[in-house]
Amino acid sequence: MTVNIDKLPKISEIVNSYSKEIKEKNIVTLFGKVQSISDSVKEKWQKVAKQNNEEMIFFDADVLVKSKDGYIYSTIAELLIASYGFKIYKMLKDYQEFISELKNKNSVISNPEAYSRSVKEAKKDGTGPLVDTINNSSLSQINKDKLLEFCTNYASWHGGKTIDRNDFWQSPFYGILGFVQSRSGIHSYIDYLRRDNDTNNSELLNAMQNEIHSLLHQKPNITSSISSPSTLTPSDSLTTAPVSISGANIIYYGAPGTGKSHKLDELIKKENTNTFRVTLHPEYTYSDFVGQLLPVSKKANDGNDKYTVSYEFVPGIFTIALKEAINNPDRSVYLILEELSRANVAAVFGDLFQLLDRKNGISEYPIDNPDISKIVYGKANTDQDTYKKIYIPNNLSILATVNTSDQNVYPMDTAFKRRFEWRYVSTDYGSNSEDFKDNNNPTIDVGNNIRVTWDNLYKGLNSFIVGELGLNEDKQIGPYFIKFEGANGDKAHDLVKDKLLQYLWEDINKVANTMSGTGSSLFLGKQTIPSFSELYTRFSDRKQVFSDIFLDKLGVQNDS
Numbered sequence: 001m002t003v004n005i006d007k008l009p010k011i012s013e014i015v016n017s018y019s020k021e022i023k024e025k026n027i028v029t030l031f032g033k034v035q036s037i038s039d040s041v042k043e044k045w046q047k048v049a050k051q052n053n054e055e056m057i058f059f060d061a062d063v064l065v066k067s068k069d070g071y072i073y074s075t076i077a078e079l080l081i082a083s084y085g086f087k088i089y090k091m092l093k094d095y096q097e098f099i100s101e102l103k104n105k106n107s108v109i110s111n112p113e114a115y116s117r118s119v120k121e122a123k124k125d126g127t128g129p130l131v132d133t134i135n136n137s138s139l140s141q142i143n144k145d146k147l148l149e150f151c152t153n154y155a156s157w158h159g160g161k162t163i164d165r166n167d168f169w170q171s172p173f174y175g176i177l178g179f180v181q182s183r184s185g186i187h188s189y190i191d192y193l194r195r196d197n198d199t200n201n202s203e204l205l206n207a208m209q210n211e212i213h214s215l216l217h218q219k220p221n222i223t224s225s226i227s228s229p230s231t232l233t234p235s236d237s238l239t240t241a242p243v244s245i246s247g248a249n250i251i252y253y254g255a256p257g258t259g260k261s262h263k264l265d266e267l268i269k270k271e272n273t274n275t276f277r278v279t280l281h282p283e284y285t286y287s288d289f290v291g292q293l294l295p296v297s298k299k300a301n302d303g304n305d306k307y308t309v310s311y312e313f314v315p316g317i318f319t320i321a322l323k324e325a326i327n328n329p330d331r332s333v334y335l336i337l338e339e340l341s342r343a344n345v346a347a348v349f350g351d352l353f354q355l356l357d358r359k360n361g362i363s364e365y366p367i368d369n370p371d372i373s374k375i376v377y378g379k380a381n382t383d384q385d386t387y388k389k390i391y392i393p394n395n396l397s398i399l400a401t402v403n404t405s406d407q408n409v410y411p412m413d414t415a416f417k418r419r420f421e422w423r424y425v426s427t428d429y430g431s432n433s434e435d436f437k438d439n440n441n442p443t444i445d446v447g448n449n450i451r452v453t454w455d456n457l458y459k460g461l462n463s464f465i466v467g468e469l470g471l472n473e474d475k476q477i478g479p480y481f482i483k484f485e486g487a488n489g490d491k492a493h494d495l496v497k498d499k500l501l502q503y504l505w506e507d508i509n510k511v512a513n514t515m516s517g518t519g520s521s522l523f524l525g526k527q528t529i530p531s532f533s534e535l536y537t538r539f540s541d542r543k544q545v546f547s548d549i550f551l552d553k554l555g556v557q558n559d560s
């Protein structure tokens with residue numbers, strides 16, 4: 001098969017990720033304000049248009065495409081939207097292609113009519129020969145689940161038309177991006193990007209993604225509690241807001257699901273701030289954080305249509321946040337680093353480590369870094385080749401989150417740790433809130449008609465993990481380890497099955513069995529539950545999976 005299913009992400013995860021970013025950064029409005037793109041990127045669009053026997057002309061923020069069928073008049077914003085959402089289109093088409101090739105292995109559905117019927121049956125009832133073909137394939141269970149979600153759970157990816165249709169991608173594409181109806185311009189640009197992907201090794205797409213990355217990360221991300229700049233009244237002006245918190249380095253740490261990121265959001269909502277947020281990962285580097293030299297193509301000034309390539313320093317999120325803080329000393333600026341321990345922080349910070357020592361919120365020991373200095377203070381800030389020194393001002397706070405269960409991904413040295421305040425987020429944080437009581441505390445069937453609230457279940461697990469199994473607190477879970485979002489009944493049961501069981505099996509019970517000799521077990525014995533597969537099946541069937549000793553500690557009894 002031409003599509004590698006192992007590399008395809010779970011479709012609902014990509015949809016949720018896009019939906020979150022679109023909402024948080026107000027993507028469509030942001031793109032609508034863009035008046036132009038770089039000349040080099042315009043030329044790449046024109047190159048692909050020419051390959052399609054069409055002509056593309058740019059007029060300020062507008063675009064005119066001339067084809068043999070007539071004219072398409074659109075905007076720069078539609079170019080950005082098409083490029084931003086192309087990954088959604090490509091993923092949907094890859095899933096469709098994989099399913100189409102898979103069905104050819106089953107003669108029952110290999111002809112178009114039978115395949116169309118099976119697709120409709122899978123969508124309507126979640127059954128039929130297409131579903132059987134997936135279940136009976138040699139694929140891993142993870143890949144089967146991804147395909148079944150695509151074929152049977154259209155709601156998870158905003159699907160409408162059945163997946164055997166060539167235009168099935170349009171409803172989810174526009175639905176995720178927030179458009180009520182399709183746009184002919186975007187249609188054309190999606191086709192251009194597809195051709196570019198096939199013939200030019202994604203040259204155009206890569207250029208547009210760099211353009212979009214620059215747009216998203218060089219614009220301040222105002223928190224949702226602040227009005228957009230176009231609607232601010234004089235009394236709302238962000239530039240006149242007083243700084244009420246002196247610059248600080250703070251790490252919020254705790255078990256998974258305790259609401260560390262939520263706690264940060266609650267803090268910054270109290271401030272008129274600019275917020276810059278990034279999630280660290282094992283491949284995240286100093287170049288990502290501070291900036292790096294990248295090739296830039298520019299048109300020569302000699303009157304000829306020639307271009308020169310030079311290398312320019314492209315700032316990372318730290319440099320962008322620092323520039324914002326230096327240029328706006330009366331505004332609070334927050335640099336939020338999610339999942340700090342998942343990266344090698346000593347390497348990520350590099351020479352910036354020296355700046356973390358603060359006095360009255362200001363770096364006590366400034367450093368020399370010409371690349372950062374040119375971005376923050378401008379290129380004309382030299383005096384006999386000496387650049388202004390770099391320091392962290394008292395209106396720039398660095399806030400981070402650390403998941404204690406991930407603390408050994410990259411251990412932090414003591415010197416780095418002591419330059420931050422460490423604020424513990426308890427596993428009980430948020431469990432008394434109205435939101436938790438109303439939306440995140442369903443009743444869970446733990447087997448044999450034994451029902452407990454999620455509040456009792458997760459707290460009972462935490463007590464058992466530390467008290468009976470003898471494990472550390474970093475193995476505990478928080479009230480939002482699972483986000484139920486109002487789900488009850490079967491949906492809540494499935495969320496526990498799909499999001500909690502594997503963690504309890506791999507990270508809790510297995511570790512406890514290897515480490516300790518307490519004799520206690522979270523689950524029934526190996527004769528009843530020898531494998532995770534059996535655990536998953538029994539829980540699905542609502543049979544008892546937890547040990548009697550745990551149920552007793554939980555305050556419920558097994559009457560079976």
